[in-house]
Amino acid sequence: MDDMLRRVLGAAFAFEVRVARGLWNTFVDITQFENALLNLCINAHDAMDGHGAVTIEIGNTVLDEQYAQRCDEVRLGQYVILAITDTGSGMPPEVIERAFEPFFTTKEEGKGTGLGLSMVFGFVRQSGGHVKIDSRV
Numbered sequence: 001m002d003d004m005l006r007r008v009l010g011a012a013f014a015f016e017v018r019v020a021r022g023l024w025n026t027f028v029d030i031t032q033f034e035n036a037l038l039n040l041c042i043n044a045h046d047a048m049d050g051h052g053a054v055t056i057e058i059g060n061t062v063l064d065e066q067y068a069q070r071c072d073e074v075r076l077g078q079y080v081i082l083a084i085t086d087t088g089s090g091m092p093p094e095v096i097e098r099a100f101e102p103f104f105t106t107k108e109e110g111k112g113t114g115l116g117l118s119m120v121f122g123f124v125r126q127s128g129g130h131v132k133i134d135s136r137v
């Protein structure tokens with residue numbers, strides 16, 4: 001999987017994967033998981049102007065009441081978190097708001113389907129997880 005993501009990004013991008021020790025077990029559809037990661041990497045690639053860095057971090061986390069208050073529909077408890085960060089354009093609030101909608105894309109015709117993040121959203125939902133976007137623009 002690492003190799004495939006590396007290839008998607010191309011040699012001009014720095015790519016780092018950091019996996020914490022002692023990860024808890026999770027139950028997800030591996031095909032959908034890989035598909036989601038691939039989509040996230042393609043998005044990262046598209047958001048960067050030919051160079052930059054992509055980091056994937058995986059670790060254990062506990063979502064507590066404080067966190068749940070800030071996000072609706074999140075259940076408290078133990079989760080494995082995967083965060084993917086890129087140094088690209090970032091997303092303004094109006095894009096973040098609609099990013100998970102099916103067919104929402106800011107890319108020119110033929111470049112984007114607008115289905116990547118809606119797939120990620122559906123997959124995460126179905127797996128009993130939670131997904132959110134953080135951006136500094």
Ligand SMILES: Nc1ncnc2c1ncn2[C@@H]1O[C@H](COP(=O)(O)OP(=O)(O)O)[C@@H](O)[C@H]1O
Pocket residue numbers: 039043044047086088089090091095099104105106107111112113114115116117118
């Ligand atoms: N890593 C990212 N950086 C900046 N914008 C992003 C990123 N990922 C997604 N987006 C924005 O969210 C939109 C929807 O993404 P997605 O559902 O994958 O559709 P698509 O990639 O086909 O446009 C993109 O068109 C883009 O505007």
Ligand SMILES: [Mg+2]
Pocket residue numbers: 039042043112114115116117
């Ligand atoms: Mg996409």
